[in-house]
Amino acid sequence: MTAGKVSYRAPIAYAAIGLLSLIGFGLIPPSGRHTTFAISTPKDLFTIEPFTVPSKSTAIVFSLVALALAALAFWAARKRIRLGVWLPSVFGLCVLLAFLTWSAADKANSMPVTGLLQGSLFLAVPLVFGSLAGVLCEHSGIIDIAIEGQLLAGAFLAAVVATMSHNPYAGLIAAPIAGALVGLLLVLFAVKYRVDQIIVGVVLNVLVVGVTSYLFSTVLTAHRETWNTPPKLPVLEIPFLSRIPVLGPVLFRQTIIVYLMFAVVIVLQVMLFRSRWGLRMRAVGEHPKAADTVGIKVNRTRLRNTVLGGAIAGLGGAFFTVAAGLAFGKEMTGGKGFIALAAMILGRWSPKGALLAALLFGFADNLQVVLGIIGTPVPSQLMLMTPYLATIFAVAGLVGRNRPPASEGIPYVK
Amino acid sequence: ASAPSSSSSASASKPTGPAFKACMVSDAGGFDDKSFNQAGFQGLNRAVTELGVTEAHAESKANSDYVPNIDNMIQQNCDLTITVGFLLADATKAAATANPAKKFAIIDNQFYDADGKVLAIANVKPLLFDTAQASYLAGYLAAGVTKTGKVATFGGMQIGSVTIFMDGFADGVAKYNTDNGKSVQVLGWDKASQKGSFTGDFDDQSKGQNVAKGFIDAGADIILPVAGPVGLGAAAAATAAGNVKIIGVDQDWYVTAPEYKGIILSSVLKQMEPAVFDVIKTTRDGGFDATPYKGTLVNNGVGLAPYHDLDSAVPAELKAKIESLKAQIVAGTLTVTSPSAP
Amino acid sequence: MRLELRGITKRFGSLVANDAIDLVVEPGEIHALLGENGAGKSTLMNVLYGFYDPDAGQILIDDKVVDFDGPGDAMAAGIGMVHQHFMLIPVFTVAENVVLGHEPTGVAGVIDVAKARAQVKEISDRFGFHIDPDALIEDLPVGAQQRVEIIKALSRRAEVLILDEPTAVLTPQETDELIAIMRQLKEAGTSIVFITHKLREVRAVADQITVIRRGAVVGTVAPTTSERELASMMVGRSVELGVVKDAATPGEVSFSVRDLTVIDAAGVRQVDGVTFDVARGEIFAIAGVQGNGQTELTETILGLTRPTSGSITLDGEELVGRSVKEVLRAGVGYVPEDRSTDGLVSAFSVAENLILDRYDQEPFARGLALDPVRVRSSAVERAQEFDVRTGSVDDLASTLSGGNQQKVVLAREMSRPLRLLLASQPTRGLDVGSIEFVHRRIVAERDVGTPVLIVSTELDEVLGLADRIAVMYRGRIIGTVDAHTHRDVLGLMMAGVPHDEAVAQAAAHQTVLGQADRAVETSSEEDA
Amino acid sequence: MPGVTPDPQSARLEDPAAETVAPGRGAQLLREITTGNAMISVLAVVAALFLGAVLIGAADPKVQNAATYLFARPGDFGSALWGAVSNAYSALFQGAVYDFDAQTFARAIRPLTETMTMSVPLIFAGLGLAIGFRAGLFNIGAQGQIILGAIFGGYIGFAWHLPIGLHLLLALIGAMLGGAIWASIAGVLKARTGAHEVIVTIMLNNIALYLVAYLLSLKAFQRPGSVNPISPFIDKNAELPLLLGSGFRLHAGFLLALVAAVGVWWLMSRSTLGFTFRAVGANPHAARTAGMSVERTYIWVMGIAGALAGLGGAAQVLGTERVLTGGVAASFGFDAITVALLGRSKPLGTVLAGLLFGALRAGGFAMQARTGTPIDVVLVVQSLIVLLIAAPPLVRSIFRLPDPARAALTGARA
Numbered sequence A: 001m002t003a004g005k006v007s008y009r010a011p012i013a014y015a016a017i018g019l020l021s022l023i024g025f026g027l028i029p030p031s032g033r034h035t036t037f038a039i040s041t042p043k044d045l046f047t048i049e050p051f052t053v054p055s056k057s058t059a060i061v062f063s064l065v066a067l068a069l070a071a072l073a074f075w076a077a078r079k080r081i082r083l084g085v086w087l088p089s090v091f092g093l094c095v096l097l098a099f100l101t102w103s104a105a106d107k108a109n110s111m112p113v114t115g116l117l118q119g120s121l122f123l124a125v126p127l128v129f130g131s132l133a134g135v136l137c138e139h140s141g142i143i144d145i146a147i148e149g150q151l152l153a154g155a156f157l158a159a160v161v162a163t164m165s166h167n168p169y170a171g172l173i174a175a176p177i178a179g180a181l182v183g184l185l186l187v188l189f190a191v192k193y194r195v196d197q198i199i200v201g202v203v204l205n206v207l208v209v210g211v212t213s214y215l216f217s218t219v220l221t222a223h224r225e226t227w228n229t230p231p232k233l234p235v236l237e238i239p240f241l242s243r244i245p246v247l248g249p250v251l252f253r254q255t256i257i258v259y260l261m262f263a264v265v266i267v268l269q270v271m272l273f274r275s276r277w278g279l280r281m282r283a284v285g286e287h288p289k290a291a292d293t294v295g296i297k298v299n300r301t302r303l304r305n306t307v308l309g310g311a312i313a314g315l316g317g318a319f320f321t322v323a324a325g326l327a328f329g330k331e332m333t334g335g336k337g338f339i340a341l342a343a344m345i346l347g348r349w350s351p352k353g354a355l356l357a358a359l360l361f362g363f364a365d366n367l368q369v370v371l372g373i374i375g376t377p378v379p380s381q382l383m384l385m386t387p388y389l390a391t392i393f394a395v396a397g398l399v400g401r402n403r404p405p406a407s408e409g410i411p412y413v414k
Numbered sequence B: 001a002s003a004p005s006s007s008s009s010a011s012a013s014k015p016t017g018p019a020f021k022a023c024m025v026s027d028a029g030g031f032d033d034k035s036f037n038q039a040g041f042q043g044l045n046r047a048v049t050e051l052g053v054t055e056a057h058a059e060s061k062a063n064s065d066y067v068p069n070i071d072n073m074i075q076q077n078c079d080l081t082i083t084v085g086f087l088l089a090d091a092t093k094a095a096a097t098a099n100p101a102k103k104f105a106i107i108d109n110q111f112y113d114a115d116g117k118v119l120a121i122a123n124v125k126p127l128l129f130d131t132a133q134a135s136y137l138a139g140y141l142a143a144g145v146t147k148t149g150k151v152a153t154f155g156g157m158q159i160g161s162v163t164i165f166m167d168g169f170a171d172g173v174a175k176y177n178t179d180n181g182k183s184v185q186v187l188g189w190d191k192a193s194q195k196g197s198f199t200g201d202f203d204d205q206s207k208g209q210n211v212a213k214g215f216i217d218a219g220a221d222i223i224l225p226v227a228g229p230v231g232l233g234a235a236a237a238a239t240a241a242g243n244v245k246i247i248g249v250d251q252d253w254y255v256t257a258p259e260y261k262g263i264i265l266s267s268v269l270k271q272m273e274p275a276v277f278d279v280i281k282t283t284r285d286g287g288f289d290a291t292p293y294k295g296t297l298v299n300n301g302v303g304l305a306p307y308h309d310l311d312s313a314v315p316a317e318l319k320a321k322i323e324s325l326k327a328q329i330v331a332g333t334l335t336v337t338s339p340s341a342p
Numbered sequence C: 001m002r003l004e005l006r007g008i009t010k011r012f013g014s015l016v017a018n019d020a021i022d023l024v025v026e027p028g029e030i031h032a033l034l035g036e037n038g039a040g041k042s043t044l045m046n047v048l049y050g051f052y053d054p055d056a057g058q059i060l061i062d063d064k065v066v067d068f069d070g071p072g073d074a075m076a077a078g079i080g081m082v083h084q085h086f087m088l089i090p091v092f093t094v095a096e097n098v099v100l101g102h103e104p105t106g107v108a109g110v111i112d113v114a115k116a117r118a119q120v121k122e123i124s125d126r127f128g129f130h131i132d133p134d135a136l137i138e139d140l141p142v143g144a145q146q147r148v149e150i151i152k153a154l155s156r157r158a159e160v161l162i163l164d165e166p167t168a169v170l171t172p173q174e175t176d177e178l179i180a181i182m183r184q185l186k187e188a189g190t191s192i193v194f195i196t197h198k199l200r201e202v203r204a205v206a207d208q209i210t211v212i213r214r215g216a217v218v219g220t221v222a223p224t225t226s227e228r229e230l231a232s233m234m235v236g237r238s239v240e241l242g243v244v245k246d247a248a249t250p251g252e253v254s255f256s257v258r259d260l261t262v263i264d265a266a267g268v269r270q271v272d273g274v275t276f277d278v279a280r281g282e283i284f285a286i287a288g289v290q291g292n293g294q295t296e297l298t299e300t301i302l303g304l305t306r307p308t309s310g311s312i313t314l315d316g317e318e319l320v321g322r323s324v325k326e327v328l329r330a331g332v333g334y335v336p337e338d339r340s341t342d343g344l345v346s347a348f349s350v351a352e353n354l355i356l357d358r359y360d361q362e363p364f365a366r367g368l369a370l371d372p373v374r375v376r377s378s379a380v381e382r383a384q385e386f387d388v389r390t391g392s393v394d395d396l397a398s399t400l401s402g403g404n405q406q407k408v409v410l411a412r413e414m415s416r417p418l419r420l421l422l423a424s425q426p427t428r429g430l431d432v433g434s435i436e437f438v439h440r441r442i443v444a445e446r447d448v449g450t451p452v453l454i455v456s457t458e459l460d461e462v463l464g465l466a467d468r469i470a471v472m473y474r475g476r477i478i479g480t481v482d483a484h485t486h487r488d489v490l491g492l493m494m495a496g497v498p499h500d501e502a503v504a505q506a507a508a509h510q511t512v513l514g515q516a517d518r519a520v521e522t523s524s525e526e527d528a
Numbered sequence D: 001m002p003g004v005t006p007d008p009q010s011a012r013l014e015d016p017a018a019e020t021v022a023p024g025r026g027a028q029l030l031r032e033i034t035t036g037n038a039m040i041s042v043l044a045v046v047a048a049l050f051l052g053a054v055l056i057g058a059a060d061p062k063v064q065n066a067a068t069y070l071f072a073r074p075g076d077f078g079s080a081l082w083g084a085v086s087n088a089y090s091a092l093f094q095g096a097v098y099d100f101d102a103q104t105f106a107r108a109i110r111p112l113t114e115t116m117t118m119s120v121p122l123i124f125a126g127l128g129l130a131i132g133f134r135a136g137l138f139n140i141g142a143q144g145q146i147i148l149g150a151i152f153g154g155y156i157g158f159a160w161h162l163p164i165g166l167h168l169l170l171a172l173i174g175a176m177l178g179g180a181i182w183a184s185i186a187g188v189l190k191a192r193t194g195a196h197e198v199i200v201t202i203m204l205n206n207i208a209l210y211l212v213a214y215l216l217s218l219k220a221f222q223r224p225g226s227v228n229p230i231s232p233f234i235d236k237n238a239e240l241p242l243l244l245g246s247g248f249r250l251h252a253g254f255l256l257a258l259v260a261a262v263g264v265w266w267l268m269s270r271s272t273l274g275f276t277f278r279a280v281g282a283n284p285h286a287a288r289t290a291g292m293s294v295e296r297t298y299i300w301v302m303g304i305a306g307a308l309a310g311l312g313g314a315a316q317v318l319g320t321e322r323v324l325t326g327g328v329a330a331s332f333g334f335d336a337i338t339v340a341l342l343g344r345s346k347p348l349g350t351v352l353a354g355l356l357f358g359a360l361r362a363g364g365f366a367m368q369a370r371t372g373t374p375i376d377v378v379l380v381v382q383s384l385i386v387l388l389i390a391a392p393p394l395v396r397s398i399f400r401l402p403d404p405a406r407a408a409l410t411g412a413r414a
C-alpha cells in the first residue's frame, strides 16, 4: 500500500497536459514561424504596438513553465500541502498561451488579445445572470431548470417595453418582471402543488418558447415598428479607466448591463454568505426543518428567492435584446439557459464561481470564433464543440465532486 | 369598430372560378425566419390576395414534422403543396409518388437518383436559386468599397444553401483582386478548403453579433452574414462599430430590416416570393410542369439589391464594372461556380 | 414560568400520536418525560414548541392560553427546544447556527459576526462547553453538536427548555456535565422538560416523572420510583433490564487486527496503530466517545476504506485489499452505526432490505433473475424470527419504527453463517424492550462460537454485553480492560486518561450517574 | 401479529392496515384507477384544453374580428369562439386518434398509428432516462444519445449491405452501442472523477449535435452527387418493417419499444442488476455498505440508458425517417425527460406518457394544418396539459374535488 489517500490525479493531469502542450505546440510544429499578438484598440490611452514572437520557442517556454508547475503540484501533493487556485489558473494560462502562439503562427491576421477577452465577456453575460438565478433558487432549495425560459421571457419583454417606451432602460426594468413571473410559476408549482421541480422547469421552458414565439409571429412581426425595434443601451465609458489598454475596453467600455452584472455578482457573493437574508436562504436550502424550528418560514423564503432569482435571469435576458441592440427573435436564447445551469454547478453554487465558470465558457466559445476568423484548418462543426469540450474537461479534470444544497428539489412538508 | 352586415360576413370567399388550394410547409426555421421560409410564405400570401386562391400552411419545428405536415396538407386537398428546403425533399418525393394527382414544388432542392443523376419527378417542380451568381457581384462590390482591405462573411450552419453565398462572395472578391491587382482579403471563408466561420445555429443573434465583432476587430469593414435572423446580430455589431457595412441576404434588408438601413450596402437577393407566386399561378392556370425553375441573374431570380442610401459610397466605375460582370454572367461568358450550386 | 398542556391531541392520518395529554411543568422544575419509542414524546414537545398544530387541546403559559403560529412564537414566549434529531445545518459554522433566526445585523442586513461569536463564547464559557464559534457543524462530534444545540436554545433566553433525548449520544462524563448544566439552569429558574429512555438518568435529575405509553399519559410519579417499576410503566409489561448471559468460553483467536493505521484525505491519522484480537465465542467491545476513529476502524475492516498500513486477518485470511463484497462473502456480518444511512434503503420493502447484501446469490437469484417468491418467504421467516413488527414484509422500511428497522438489519446480518459479527452502536436510539431483544441475539451469536466485535459509545451497553473492553481515544487503543471495570473508570479512559490514572481519579471523584449506580447496586442487594 | 399484547389502545397505534390482507397486484391497479389518478389525468387534460381554448380563440382571426364588436353582437363572438375552439380540438382529436371525416377506414385510423409512431423514440428515450432517475442519476443527455444511436444505426444501415435480418440486427446493435458509448462518457466521468452528470450530459448533447453535422459534411455520409447534409436512404434490409403496410408509417420499432418497456420492467423489478440500480438510487451509502459498487453501477446505468436512447435514434433512422439528418433527434430527448418523470419513472407510466406526447404531437400537426392554429399555441397547450397532470392538487382545486390526502395516508400504509 502506498501513502494513504494522497490523490495524484490533478498532478498527473497537469503533467500530461503540459507534456502534450510541449510536444504538440512546441516540438512538432516547424520552426521559423512567427505569431503576432495585437493588444491595443484605437481609443486606448497609449498604444501597445502589435508584437511578434517566434512561435516555436515561445510555445516551448510556456509549456516548460506549465510542466514546472506540474512538478510543483506533485511535490505539494506528496507533502500534503494545499496550493491555492493560483496553480491551476497560472497553469491554464501557460498552456493557453502556448496554444494561442501555436494556433496563430504565421497567420495573416494577428491574434487580437483584447477582442478575444471582450468577446468572452460578451458571451458570458447572459450565462452569468442565468447561473446567478440558479444559485439563488438552488440555495433556497428549488432546482431551476427554467433558466432558459426566464432568459427568453426577459429578452422578450425587454424588447417590447423598450420599443414601446422608446427607452432601453425601461426594457431593462421590464425584463426582470418577466423572469420573475416565470420564477413565480416555478415556485408555485414546486411548493404549493409539489410538482417535481424538474418537470415544472422543463415544461416552463416549453411554455415560454410557445408564448413568446406565438406573440412574435403574430403581434411582433405584424407591427414590427411599434413592438419590436428596441433601442440599444448606450455604451457607458468610464472616464480614464476605459482607456487603459486591454482592461479598459474589456471592463470599462460596456453597457450598464455589464456593470450591473459585476455589481450583482459582488452583492450576491457578499450577501449570500454574510447577510441575514443569505444565511436564512441557505438554511432553508440545506435543512428546511432546522430553519423552520428557528422560526424561518421555509416556503415563503423559497418563494421570494425563486422569484428574485427569476428576476435576475430575466435581467440577463435583456442582454439579448436591448443590451445587444437587437430585435426579439424566436428562441433567441439558443440554449444558453442550460449552459448557465452547467456554469452554476461548475461554479459550485457560488456567485463568484458562476462568474468564473461563465467566463471560462465564454472564453472557450470566443476562442473558437477568433480562431475561425484568423483562419483555422479545423472544420467549423468541430470548432463549435470547443466550449462544450472545455466545460467537460473543467468539470472532470479540475472540479470533480461538489456538493449541491442538501435539500434542493425536495418539497418541504412538516 | 362597427359590426359588419351579416350578408357580407356570410360570403367571405372570393367569387373566382373553381377554388384552388395552395399550401406550404416550412422547414424547422419557421415562417418568420427572415430568410427563405419567410420569403416563400410571402409568395403564398401574395397568391391568396392577388389570385384569390385558398391556402393552408404548416410550420415545422423539427425534422420529424415534415412527413406528417405534408400528409396533413394532402388531407386538406391541397392542389399544390410547396415545401421549403432540401430537408423536406424525401418527404416531398414520397408524398408526390403516393399522390400522383397532386402537384408539388420544393424550394432549394434537386432530386437525384442513386447514381447521383438528376431525377425528374412528374408532379414536383424544384425551385432553385443560383445565389452564387449574385453573391459574386456582392463580393466584387464589397472588395471595391472596402477601406480596410478586408471583408468578411460567415454562416449559420455549414450547409450548401448557405455556403453557396459564401463561395460566390469569395470568388467575387478574388475577381476584383485579379482585375485591379489588389489583395482584398476575405475573412470567414476559404472556398478551396470549404472551411470558415459559422455560429452553429439560426437562433442566437448574439452569436452573430460576436462573430461580426470579431471580424470588425480583425479589420473587416464589410460583412455578408448568411445566417437568417442571426445575421441581424451582425448588423447590430456593424452599427455599433460605426464605419462597417452589411450586405444582406435573401431579401432586401433595406426594406425588411429598416432599423439598419443606414449600413445596408446592398443585399444578395434570392427572389423566392415571385417564384412561389408564379408556380402557384401557372399551376392554377393548368400550366404546371416539373422542369426545375432556376433563379439566376438571367431571369432575375437572383440579383443584387439597390445601394439605396449608400449609393454614394459606391464609385461609378465600380457600379459599371458590376453591371458588366452581370452582363457577362447573363451572356454566359463568365461562369460562377460553387460546389453547392444547383 | 409555569407551563401547562391541556388535553393535547395530535393525529397523523389515522394514527393518534398524542391522545388528550395533560402535563404541568412548574417553574424551576426538571420534569422528565419517559416513554418507549414512538410513545409520542417528541410529538407532544413539537406541539408545545409550535412546530405542530394540535388537533385539540390548549397550551397555557402562566395560566394564560397561548396560540403559537410556528416555532418563532414559541421561542418568543420563552420556550427553547433541543431536538432529538439535531436541527443544525451541517455546512454552517457554530455561530451561524446559533444566531440563525435572530441574527445580530449591521448595515444592509450583514451579520455582525463578532457579536454572534461573542454570544457563543459567552454561553460556552459560562457552562464550560469549549466550543469554537467558527467550527463547521459537520466537523464536530455529536457531543459537541449537542452543546451547540443547547447554546442555541439558551441564546434566546429560554425559560422553558425542552431537551429531547439529549443524552443518547453522550459519554458518562458528558452526561454528567449536562446534568450539572441542567441543575445550574434550574437554579436560575429555568424549567426543563427532559425526555429520555434512560431510567438511571431520570432518577438522578428529575423532580417529576411523567410516563407516556402509546400516546397517552400512564401516570406522573416521583423520582424515587424504582427502575423496574418505571420500566414496566413504560412498556406495559415487566422487562429484563440487564443483559442476561453466561460467562464467555472463548476459543482460539480468529480475528486479528495488527498495527492498523488509516490516514484520511486531509492527512489526519484517524486510526493510529490499532492492534487487537477477538477469539471465537467472545464479545470484544470497543468503547469510546464518538469520533475517536471507531467509524474509520469499522469501515476499514469492511473494506470501505483502504488502510494506510497494517493488516486485518480473519481465520488467517488477509482482508485488507478486498472489496466490501468479498469481505461480506468471507463471513463478516456488519451492523453499521447509522442504520438509516448505511444499514437500510428506506424506500425498499422490508423483504428487499433483508437481502440487501445477498440479493445476487442463491437462493434469491438465479443468474440475473431474482426469485421474488424465495425472497418473500425467507423474509417472512426472518421477520418472525427477529420479531420485526410490520404489517407485511412488503411494507417500506421507512414505515418501520427505529427499533424494528434495527431488527431488520440484525436479521439480515445474522441470518447467514458468520465468521465475525461486527456491530456498531447496535442499540442506538432503541427503547428498553428492543434493547433487551437485540442484546439477547448478540449473546446468542457469541454462544454459537462466533467472534463478536461491538463498537459502542453507550457505556451501559459495553458494560452489559462485553467480555473484554478496549477503549479507543484519538485513533489509538489506550487500554484493554475486563468487563467488570467501573463505569467511572471507563468514562475517564474514554476521555483519554490512561487506565491506572483513571482508577485513581474515579475513586476520588464520583459522577452523578456513578453514584446512582452504586445506590442501585446497594438497593438491589437489599432487595435480594 | 407476533408479540403484541392484546391491549385495547394498541389497535390505534399499530398499523391499521396490518389487519387487512395485503392486496394483490390486480386489486392494487384497480384501486389506483378508482382512487382517481386516471380521473385526475382526464380532468387535467380538460382543464388544459380549456386554458388552451383561450389562446386558440385569441389566435383566431374571426374571433379577433368578432371581439372588436363584442358589445354590439356578443352572439357573434360566442359563436366565433366556439367555432374556433371546437374546430381546433376536433382537429387535435382527429389528428391524434380517429379521423371521422376520412374517406376510408384506413385513413380514419391512421392518426392513431401516427400517434404510436411519434411515441416510439419518446418511449425508448424515456425508458432510458427512467432507469437513470431511479438510480439517482439525472441524465439529461437523451438528446445526444439519440443522435449517436442514429449515427451508428444509420451508418450501418446505409453504408453496409448485408442479408436481410442480419443487417437490421446489426444496425440496432450499432445504435445501442452508439447511445451506450455516449452515455457512458458521463457515467465513467461521474464514477471516476465525480463530474456532475447534468453538466456532462448537457455538454454532450451539444457536442453530439455538431458531431452529426460534421459527419454529414463528409462524403461518406452524403448522397452521391449531393452536398447536402443528408444521408443516403437506409438499405431495405436494415429498415424496421412496417406493421400495417405502406399506407401507414407505424413500424416494428413500436413493438420493440413495448418489448423494451417489458424488459425494463423485468430489469428493474426482477433482476439483480435492477436491484442494484434501485438500491444505489435510493441510498448509495447503504448500497455501498452492502457490497455493491456504486461507481460501477453508474457506468452500467448510463450504458443501458444510452443503449435505450440509442434505440430511439435507431427507430427514427431505421423506421420513421429512413435517412440520417442533423435534426434526427428533433426534441425527443428533451421531451423524454418529461415523459419519464410524468410516467413516474416506471415502464408502464413511461409508455403511457410517451403515447400522450405522441398524441399531442400528431394532433398538433392536424390542428395547425386544418385550422391554422399556430404551432406555438399547440406547444403551449401541451405544456399546460403536462403541468396540470403533474399537479393533481391544482386540478382538484380547479374542479373543487375533495382532497384525498387523509385517505391516501392510510392508503399508503397499506
Ligand SMILES: Nc1ncnc2c1ncn2[C@@H]1O[C@H](COP(=O)(O)OP(=O)(O)OP(=O)(O)O)[C@@H](O)[C@H]1O
Pocket (backbone or CB within 6 Å): A414, C012, C015, C016, C017, C035, C036, C037, C038, C039, C040, C041, C042, C043, C044, C084, C402
Ligand atoms: N410527521 C409524522 N407523520 C406521521 N407520523 C408521525 C409523524 N411524527 C411522528 N409520527 C408518529 O407518531 C408517533 C409518536 O412519535 P414521536 O416521535 O412523538 O415518539 P417518541 O415518543 O418521541 O419516540 P422516540 O422515543 O423514538 O423519540 C409515532 O408512532 C410516530 O411514528
Ligand SMILES: Nc1ncnc2c1ncn2[C@@H]1O[C@H](COP(=O)(O)OP(=O)(O)OP(=O)(O)O)[C@@H](O)[C@H]1O
Pocket (backbone or CB within 6 Å): C015, C036, C037, C038, C039, C398, C399, C400, C401, C402, C403, C404, C429, C430, C431, D013, D014, D015, D413
Ligand atoms: N410516515 C409514516 N406514516 C405512517 N406511519 C408511520 C410513519 N412513520 C412511522 N410510522 C409508524 O409509526 C410507528 C412508530 O414509528 P417511528 O419511526 O416514529 O418510531 P420511533 O418513535 O422513531 O421508534 P424508534 O425509537 O424505534 O426509532 C411505526 O409503527 C411506524 O409504522
Ligand SMILES: [Mg+2]
Pocket (backbone or CB within 6 Å): C037, C038, C402, C429
Ligand atoms: Mg425515534
Ligand SMILES: [Mg+2]
Pocket (backbone or CB within 6 Å): C041, C042, C043, C084, C164
Ligand atoms: Mg422522540
